[in-house]
Amino acid sequence: MMLDRIGNVAALVVMPFLVAGVINRVKSLWSGRKGPPILQLVFDVVRLLRKSSVYSTTTTPVFRIAPYVLLLTALGSATIVPLLGSDPLVSFPFDFVGLAYVWGLGRVATMLAALDTGSSFEGMGAAREATFSTLLEPALFLIVGALCLLSGTHTLHEALTPHLDSGPAVVVWAAAIVALTIVLQVETSRMPVDDPSTHLELTMVHEVMVLDHSGPDLAAIQVGSAIKVFVGSAILATLLNPWAGSHTLRAAGVNLGLCLVVAVVIGTVESLIARLKLRTVPQYIVVALSSGVIALLAAAWRVGGSP
Amino acid sequence: MTSPLLLLLSVPVLLIGAALSLALRANRASAMVSVSTQAVATALVLTSIAPVLGGFGPVEVVWPWSAPIESIAFRVDALGAFFLSWSLPMTLLGTVYATAYLKPYFAKGRHGGPHFALLNTLSVSFVIIYSVQNALVFLLGWEIAAISAWLLIIWDYQNQKVRFAGFNYLVSTHLGLFILAAAFMLLNSKTGAMDFRSFGQFLSQPSRDRGTLFLLLGVSFGLKSAFFPFHTWLPRAHSAAPSHVSALLSGVVSTAAGLFGFLRFTLFMERPDEWMGWIVLTFGALSAFFGVLFTTTQRDMKRLLAYSSTENVGIAAIGFGVGYLGWTWGIPALAMAGFAGGLLHLLNHALFKCLLFYGAGSVYHATHTVDIERLGGLAKRLPRTALLFLVGALAISALPPFNGFISELIIYSGLLSGRAPSAQRNIVLIAAAATLAFVGAVSALSMTRAFGLTFLGNAREPERHVAEEEPAAMLGPMALHAFGVIALGIAPGVGIGLLRAVLDLFPFAPGTRPILEPLMPAVWASRAVGVGLLVACVLGWLRGIKARRSVTWGCGYTAPSPRMQYTGSSFAEQFARIFESFLPVLRRDKLPVGPFPQQAGHVGTHHADPVERRMFEVLGQGEDLVTRASDRISEQPRFAFAAGLVTLVVIGVLTYGASQ
Numbered sequence: 001m002m003l004d005r006i007g008n009v010a011a012l013v014v015m016p017f018l019v020a021g022v023i024n025r026v027k028s029l030w031s032g033r034k035g036p037p038i039l040q041l042v043f044d045v046v047r048l049l050r051k052s053s054v055y056s057t058t059t060t061p062v063f064r065i066a067p068y069v070l071l072l073t074a075l076g077s078a079t080i081v082p083l084l085g086s087d088p089l090v091s092f093p094f095d096f097v098g099l100a101y102v103w104g105l106g107r108v109a110t111m112l113a114a115l116d117t118g119s120s121f122e123g124m125g126a127a128r129e130a131t132f133s134t135l136l137e138p139a140l141f142l143i144v145g146a147l148c149l150l151s152g153t154h155t156l157h158e159a160l161t162p163h164l165d166s167g168p169a170v171v172v173w174a175a176a177i178v179a180l181t182i183v184l185q186v187e188t189s190r191m192p193v194d195d196p197s198t199h200l201e202l203t204m205v206h207e208v209m210v211l212d213h214s215g216p217d218l219a220a221i222q223v224g225s226a227i228k229v230f231v232g233s234a235i236l237a238t239l240l241n242p243w244a245g246s247h248t249l250r251a252a253g254v255n256l257g258l259c260l261v262v263a264v265v266i267g268t269v270e271s272l273i274a275r276l277k278l279r280t281v282p283q284y285i286v287v288a289l290s291s292g293v294i295a296l297l298a299a300a301w302r303v304g305g306s307p
Numbered sequence: 308m309t310s311p312l313l314l315l316l317s318v319p320v321l322l323i324g325a326a327l328s329l330a331l332r333a334n335r336a337s338a339m340v341s342v343s344t345q346a347v348a349t350a351l352v353l354t355s356i357a358p359v360l361g362g363f364g365p366v367e368v369v370w371p372w373s374a375p376i377e378s379i380a381f382r383v384d385a386l387g388a389f390f391l392s393w394s395l396p397m398t399l400l401g402t403v404y405a406t407a408y409l410k411p412y413f414a415k416g417r418h419g420g421p422h423f424a425l426l427n428t429l430s431v432s433f434v435i436i437y438s439v440q441n442a443l444v445f446l447l448g449w450e451i452a453a454i455s456a457w458l459l460i461i462w463d464y465q466n467q468k469v470r471f472a473g474f475n476y477l478v479s480t481h482l483g484l485f486i487l488a489a490a491f492m493l494l495n496s497k498t499g500a501m502d503f504r505s506f507g508q509f510l511s512q513p514s515r516d517r518g519t520l521f522l523l524l525g526v527s528f529g530l531k532s533a534f535f536p537f538h539t540w541l542p543r544a545h546s547a548a549p550s551h552v553s554a555l556l557s558g559v560v561s562t563a564a565g566l567f568g569f570l571r572f573t574l575f576m577e578r579p580d581e582w583m584g585w586i587v588l589t590f591g592a593l594s595a596f597f598g599v600l601f602t603t604t605q606r607d608m609k610r611l612l613a614y615s616s617t618e619n620v621g622i623a624a625i626g627f628g629v630g631y632l633g634w635t636w637g638i639p640a641l642a643m644a645g646f647a648g649g650l651l652h653l654l655n656h657a658l659f660k661c662l663l664f665y666g667a668g669s670v671y672h673a674t675h676t677v678d679i680e681r682l683g684g685l686a687k688r689l690p691r692t693a694l695l696f697l698v699g700a701l702a703i704s705a706l707p708p709f710n711g712f713i714s715e716l717i718i719y720s721g722l723l724s725g726r727a728p729s730a731q732r733n734i735v736l737i738a739a740a741a742t743l744a745f746v747g748a749v750s751a752l753s754m755t756r757a758f759g760l761t762f763l764g765n766a767r768e769p770e771r772h773v774a775e776e777e778p779a780a781m782l783g784p785m786a787l788h789a790f791g792v793i794a795l796g797i798a799p800g801v802g803i804g805l806l807r808a809v810l811d812l813f814p815f816a817p818g819t820r821p822i823l824e825p826l827m828p829a830v831w832a833s834r835a836v837g838v839g840l841l842v843a844c845v846l847g848w849l850r851g852i853k854a855r856r857s858v859t860w861g862c863g864y865t866a867p868s869p870r871m872q873y874t875g876s877s878f879a880e881q882f883a884r885i886f887e888s889f890l891p892v893l894r895r896d897k898l899p900v901g902p903f904p905q906q907a908g909h910v911g912t913h914h915a916d917p918v919e920r921r922m923f924e925v926l927g928q929g930e931d932l933v934t935r936a937s938d939r940i941s942e943q944p945r946f947a948f949a950a951g952l953v954t955l956v957v958i959g960v961l962t963y964g965a966s967q
Contacts, residue, residue, distance in 0.1 A: 055854050058859050060763060065846070092829055093828070105706045105840075111755045118765040119872075126878070131752070131881045136748070145741065300730035
């Protein structure tokens, strides 16, 4: 158990930077560039930590607190998720409710900080983030609810390791992968929902909300976002990992490898696909919602009349 | 068994207070009398009900009375005691708030005596409603509450809009009263009595009439608690009333009393039918869904909070629905989670909703508007109000570590338990959980919008005068409510402790049952979030020391004005477009014509309540339809004959049915 915990903490320290680096490297390779070093985010963070921050005269303490709320909520959510495919650092009944609401707290803090600057661009980003999240939350609950029903459990890590012993179970599993991929893309502001490397404020979602942050505050936001990407990819990796649930080195290794595969996929998608029109993003999220409904129906079919 | 004398003593104390505050000419004296008598009454009530909540059985007394009531039984069981334990203290806090809120009116020579007297009679009505066991006296208490609330709402009676809102409330509440009276008459015809004990014996066994009564009582209490689609009176009344009245009406009077009535009659049943549970769950989910949708587009902060009451009673009713279902399926754990979550959510809702209404009141006090499109940047002018409002806003969005999260977590634990007897039933419960998740996220959207646009950024109307005073009589009640919000979030055991005796009243699985114990790790996680939030606050505060200051980056534009900030309508626009069919927008525009327009154009959008609009439409068309039909009948004798025949048959069937 102790070893598990150490492994989880080590993964939490290293992997967010690695995942972010892999995504950027893949994007560079697709566009024919050499790209920044894999651990560029570490250098960025160190550089930002040595700088001081500048605050707008419009802002209140809400603006200064928000980056740290985002960072700490991201860290908190990472303790619930099975980073190595087996036991997470913390696990308790209905921990996924906690995950959703802790992410919600981080999101609300970021949105308030954006509104605090009085900039209409940042307000725009906040409104988009809020709108997308309203469709995303029910999708997350439908999927996790279906997985819980299928596996008869109430914790996230057990729900993510279902027995694929029948057709309906496989349907649930596949639908969960689709929905959780969309959840990952929306929650961590990746393509095709949001373009993290765009330079046009009008089309940004997450990036536009943090325009005014600088110095260590910006570092906190960047690390927080990187952790969220890692957490999201670890959820997907656990679902994909055939050895998930066992406390072996193989399971852990495969899980981390799958996280990097997810990162490669994210980078590839971002290189090959254009961002959706903002008006069509809700429709994209509805795909997650309908996958959730499909998963739920399939789970009911599998479980049948007996609870 | 304790003596209920102390409890009943509070009634004359409150009435004397009401009479005195009417009689005294000085506003200060009226306020003092009202606050002090309410404090005494609260102390009396709390001392007498403390043993009830501690599980030492109910307090009761029976008074012989003349016909037609014969005898009045007062009986405070744990359910009544739970509601009394916070209704009276919160009314007291509201009265304290009123002393500061009404000061500008007093300065203009208005006499506040009647207003304070009515706040006292409101407390009297709580003592009656939550303790009496006789239908007629219950109706009397119900009516005292309704009339007091109506008169409290129309404080600003010179304004025609306020009078209309008051009248609207009066009509709706009396529609509810008629239906309640109908239910009581039906019960009386079956039992030949008017006391709740006989009613209870009839309701305990399933029958066709029990179903009818369930529906009648449900509609009546639903109207009182402003369930969708009976909510239309609520936003009008709340935006018209003074803030403390909106707070009490929303947190304590309508929601709490309505659902109390519902639970009072629920408890008589030995075991409800399954369809009842589904109906409660469906109505809860509908109310939560539509209530929260309507919050997103409101400009008036108090209307927004009013719709959020509909949302929150819906959430509580989802809990009760789970409770009903768990009860019928014979799964005590599920029933416990449902009822405990729902009841705790009612208390939590009262705490944060009053806090938010008081916050809106402070904003009105300082700026004379609650239109969020005209505000902005108030956090720098009213920092303490802003902080307290933020606590309430986070709590109502059910975010950890505040109390709303705990009650919703308990409800989630019921919905997602997977314990329902069939897979089909389980997926309905999971779908309800997804609805609750949607409601939470939308609530976060609209509370972010309300807080962000009002308190953050720059003032949208820099010329508007902001009175930068935050009187202690307004901050005090808010701070106490915020304390409650945080305390029940960090130590939910306190709230559950209040509920333990109430849950013992339910006839399933006697003895002590774990409610919060399986969820304790989640509570600890929520506490950890609280610590994290504190750490973030400290870090943010440290960052602010000696920091460099500049302007907000304008993305290259160098002459931004406060009017260019994102507005409430634009914030909600994308969301409102997705749910266009439920949030119809009324657009009034005059667009500029030609390449060199001579006249300035304008666009105005307005979101009206779709239910109310449809209601008025149907009423208008309905009259039209009837007129047209009756015109035709008079012209053609055949139709007149047919209509008369149908009427005769209907009357005959009804008479036959009644004789059965």
